[in-house]
Amino acid sequence: MKEFNVKRIDVDTGKYEIILNIEDARDLSVYREDRVKVVGGRKTITAKVNVTDTLIEPGTIGAFRKTHDALDVAVDDKIQLIPTSKPDSVEYIRKKMDGKELSKSELYDIIRDLVSGSISDIEMTAYVVACYTRGMTLDETENLTKAIIDTGDVIEFDKGPVFDFHSIGGLPGNKVTLLVVPIVAASGLMIPKTCSRAISSACGTADILETIANVTLSIEDIKRISEEVGGVIAWGGAVNMAPADDLIIQVEYPLAIDPYPQVISSIMAKKKAGGAEYLLIDLPMGPGTKVETEEIARRYVNDFIEIGRRIGIKVECAITFGGQPVGAAIGPALEVKEALEALEGKKVRTSLIEKSAALAGLILEAGGVATTGQGKEAAKEIIRSGKALEKLLEIIKHQGGNHEITSETVPLGKYTHTVVSDKEGYVDAINNKSIVKVVRAAGAPKSKGAGLWLYEKKGHKVAKGQKLYTLYADSERKLKEALRVSRELRPLTIEGMLLKVFPSFHQI
Amino acid sequence: MKEFNVKRIDVDTGKYEIILNIEDARDLSVYREDRVKVVGGRKTITAKVNVTDTLIEPGTIGAFRKTHDALDVAVDDKIQLIPTSKPDSVEYIRKKMDGKELSKSELYDIIRDLVSGSISDIEMTAYVVACYTRGMTLDETENLTKAIIDTGDVIEFDKGPVFDFHSIGGLPGNKVTLLVVPIVAASGLMIPKTCSRAISSACGTADILETIANVTLSIEDIKRISEEVGGVIAWGGAVNMAPADDLIIQVEYPLAIDPYPQVISSIMAKKKAGGAEYLLIDLPMGPGTKVETEEIARRYVNDFIEIGRRIGIKVECAITFGGQPVGAAIGPALEVKEALEALEGKKVRTSLIEKSAALAGLILEAGGVATTGQGKEAAKEIIRSGKALEKLLEIIKHQGGNHEITSETVPLGKYTHTVVSDKEGYVDAINNKSIVKVVRAAGAPKSKGAGLWLYEKKGHKVAKGQKLYTLYADSERKLKEALRVSRELRPLTIEGMLLKVFPSFHQI
Incomplete structure (x- = not known):
């Protein structure tokens, strides 16, 4: 067989893509867009x-970066090509x-x-x-979940039990993971958290933490840091755990869709491969999130618990308020800033502390470090004591970040514009989907400084010009x-005091 | 603005794809898979x-072939890049x-x-x-049809009326266009036929004629040859008529799907852009074709006629027998050979002559060169007289092919294997879909010599070893x-004489 x-x-x-000279392509009877098996490198692809x-030139193949890396051939190594039929x-x-x-x-x-x-x-x-x-x-x-697990690596921890946490996407500003993980780790439980990048939302936890630390860790790093520090926040896409999921996401991302069965199997496969034994899932319910109604929430709850049972993970689900963003910040750097403010004891929106403590509390109770019903209070105490901040900075340090970072020194986007109310009234609605679109238009999740900081939330009274x-x-x-985009979609709507004018004086 | x-x-x-140095990509805040408008070439893309x-290196863009051709820039020309948002x-x-x-x-x-x-x-x-x-x-x-027409070029003929013909794909061996076009042209009517390549079938008319002539013609060529010779058989994808359709096909081809609304709008847009005033559509009905049932046939008939009415084409539809392949040959070169045999007066399967003459006859009647009910006989006479063969060779000559080609000199695939019956019996079924899969596995439509020649058709008696x-x-x-593939899918099934054995002597 011919060697190249x-x-x-x-x-x-x-x-995986190669370039062939037209003569070699003819010899092999392959055409553009056909597929060939490349044999002889470290990995057959x-x-x-x-x-x-x-x-x-004939006799050589051009290998694009990913292909060349996978083959891992030296200058004089030869490879062979085997044309393949459509699978x-x-x-x-x-x-x-x-x-x-x-x-x-x-x-x-x-x-x-x-995967191949x-x-x-x-x-x-x-x-x-x-x-x-x-x-x-x-x-x-x-079966999809199991196939995704079985076609990738898995982490096996020497310590246990392994706790894990996941927030279903779609709710802007939902940076609770940055609080939950350090609270749980500071309590002495182990929580090796792999997280994702945004698909249809403004930014995922991986996009957020990447602003100040490295989230591209190896399986060995994840294992070592978790066992040493108690917690880690690593991008699941960087390791070969559930690699099919990452490939599926590459297609979902440009379409900004995330099909229901894919959400379930994607999360559960990553968690199983990551060694999770207990998993808490946060389901923010509200307009414009993935969980718009109680009916959808119940379906998620049932399916997560059932798939968990079938693959061996104990799942607990918490339906949370998703009617508007959590806290004030939406966007990678801004969310880091707000999470640090909360852990530093600065005044932040109550919703952020309340939600994070309630969720972390459930894990503390499941892990037996807080009695039933006392988890939330225990979690708040861990924040107040400064131990959660200390733990987060320790995690950041182990992930190659600057552990002296504070809410004041997070680098934000340099270009800003503040929108003020054009009338007096009340914040009538905050539209999650519009906020996501505005923040994505600003460049999130890839552009770290991009985002939106909310000064007012639903029901607040605002003056004209505020x-x-x-x-x-x-x-x-x-x-x-x-x-x-914000002018077009109006993420906040202000209703004036004058709600309706009856036609008595304004006859048409 | 920066120039490149x-x-x-x-x-x-x-x-349309370019390569940017990472520094320039950062300057422009664009990432892999993002899209940029390229301005300054002949065409903005x-x-x-x-x-x-x-x-x-920074300051230069790498432009792949299609992009470079579209920009058509000289060595010192500069272009500009404008990052675009998702449309x-x-x-x-x-x-x-x-x-x-x-x-x-x-x-x-x-x-x-x-299209852009x-x-x-x-x-x-x-x-x-x-x-x-x-x-x-x-x-x-x-609206889809109109959008496809309006985003491309159209042909305007100086002569008229313009007749056209189309066979719906899916029926293997349906090479009737190679007979219909020369018959109609020989009768004095004008039939500028644009045709397509296979999407889900074994080969389209463009794939077939390409074996012996050039089907990649310009709009000027199509117009000139049609007006001079009366007929042409050109690949619709080579001209900028209905270019959206060709792009849609690039996606449909690897999936081997051809969604119903897309079939209608694809055909009608190409025909309208090609100047058709009268269009005959052949709808082969049978298992494994696009038109499996009478119900589907009726839907096609209604929709073709109605869309025709809305865009200004008089449409006639003929539902034809699609229960098994037309004639004996399936595959580009083999179909050319069989079509030439038919026009040369050699003995071929009756189905090929009967079907082609019936269809061509409808056009002769519509064009007033045969009286109603006499079209088929008139078409047969044009074949018998040798005028149809002469016209096809004239068309081939005008399309850069060898007009001295005969059914004996068509180059067929060099590697052959003949399958014989392993028992005595009758040809019980010929499976269209299996035949298509076998012929595609052999390399059709891209590999011109690939194909299958049927010796026996449905109902024929065969001996063991025949x-x-x-x-x-x-x-x-x-x-x-x-x-x-043929062993797995069995395109022909032979039923033995012994159809059933009752359990009287074979008690389980």
Whole structure:
């Protein structure tokens, strides 16, 4: 079989992709967009074919960054190419598009092909959209979850028990993890928290903490820091735990969709791979969040608990108030600032402390370090004593961050604009979805300084000209864009004192 | 605003894509997978961003082949980059995913953004899959069709009237266009036929004729050849007529799906842009084709006629027998061979002549060159007289092919394998879908020599060891793959004489 040299093409396409000279492509009878198995490197992968007349000479393949890294070949190493047929899993994706239930082996095939690179972006998108429009049965969700776990690494802790926590996304400003993890770790329990980046929300916990610490940790780091410090906040996408989930997210992100069965299996697979034995799930309920109604909340609760039972995690769910953002800050750097303020004992919105303490308290009770009903108070005491702040800074230090950081020194976006009320009245509504769109327009989650700081919350009385919120961005263009979106979507609505005018004096 | 040099990256990614140095990407606050408007070339396009540390130096952009061709810049020309936000049309795609009806302006936005490159493959796939799972109303189909027409070029003929013909895909071996077009042109009517490549079928007419002639013609070529010769068979994807349709097909092809509303609007938009005033549509009905039942056929008939009425084309539909392949040949080169045999007066399967003459006859009647009810006989006479063969060779010559080609000299796949019956009996069924899969496994439509030649059709009596069909391929690997698929899917089933054994002597 013909052997090829490998030339690194230093472009990060995020996928397994190679470039072939047209002559070699003809010899192999492969065409653009076809897939070939690349054999002979450290890892055997399936890569998409691009074709060139001139850029790569015959006998050599061009390997983009991710492909080259996976192959890990030296200059003189040779590789071989084996053209592959379309995998059977594309048939199963069509089956799901047609609304049919997938078997365990079909779901495993899809996930295995996804992880090996045999499924293209187009095929993967079709799978995600089909799950979105067709849904999945609980059996499918279970099998999907198991397939995602089994195609990746898992952490095995020497200590235990392992506690974990997850907030369902969609609620802007929900930075409670930055309080819950240090409270629990300071209590002596172990909470190795892997977290995610935003898919459809303004920013995930990984996006937030990344502002001041490294969240790209290895499995060894996560294990060591957790066992030493009691807690860690690591980006789940950086390790090879549940790698299928990260690939699915790459497709969900640009569409800003997050299909229900995918939410369940994504969270549960990451948690199981991360070694969790007990898991508390925060379900913020309110308009514009993932959990808009009590009915949806109940479905989540049932399915999380049931899938947990099937894969061996004890799950507890807390439905929380999601009618408006938690606290004042939305956006990576701003949320770090507000979390630090809370732990430093500064005056912050009560909702942030109350919610974080209530959630952490449930874990303290489950772990037996607080008696039933006393968890919340115990959690507040850990904040008041300064131990939670100390623990967070210790975690930040172990994750390569500056442990002398304070709420005053977090770097915020340089470009700001403050919006004031154009009339006297009350804050009638704060629209979660609009806030998310404004903050994303400002550049979040990738742009760390981007965000929005709310001065007033629902029901507050405001005077004409009073500050409502400040927009933050890292570039002037993004600030303008956020301002444009905020003018269009109006994240806050102010109702004047004069609510209705009867027609008696204003006859049409 | 900063200006950039442009460096050609000679790789055909099929999309608008550029490579930026990481420093420039930071300056512009853009990230991998973001989109930027590229201004200053011949055409303003929106391109996807890739990022490199080393391959491209700051101040230069790397432009892949399609991008570089569209910009058409000289060595010293400078371009500018304007970061763009996610287009609103992504919201409309989500709306369709949620099963809601799209307005005229929303559909126009989607199609415009698609053509300008502002929508990514992932977003486009989501749109196509949403159309597949959710369907479209007739108003949506009309607006989609109009949007596809209005975002591309149209042909305006100096002569008229313009007749056109289209066969709905899915029926293997349906090479009737190769007979219908020369018959109609030989009768003195004008039939400028644009045709497509296969999406979910074994091969489209463009894939077939490409074996022996150039189907990549310009609008000027199509106009000139049609007006001079009376007929042309050109690939619709090569011209900028209904370009959105070709982009949609790029996503449909790997999934082998072809959503119903997309079929209607794709065909009608191409036909309108091609100047058609009268259009005959062939709807082969049978298991494994696009038109499986009478109910589906009626829906197609109604919708084609109604959309035709709304955009100004007189449509006639013919429901034809699609229970098994037309003729003996399936696959690009083999179908050319069989079509030539038919026109040369050689003995071929009656079904091919009967169907082609019946369809061509309807056009002859509509064009007034045959009286009502006499069209089919007139068409047969044009074949018998040799005028149809002469006209096809004239068309081939005008399209840069060898007009001395005969059914004996068409180049077929070099690797063959003949499958024989393992028992005595009757051909009980020929499975269209299995045949398509076998022929695609053999390499069709891209590999021209790939195909399958049927020796026996439904109801024929066969002896043990009698030849059933021969597989053709251009490489040994593809032949093996086709053989493997044919063993698994059994495109022909033979029922023995002994149909059932009663349990009287075979008690379990």
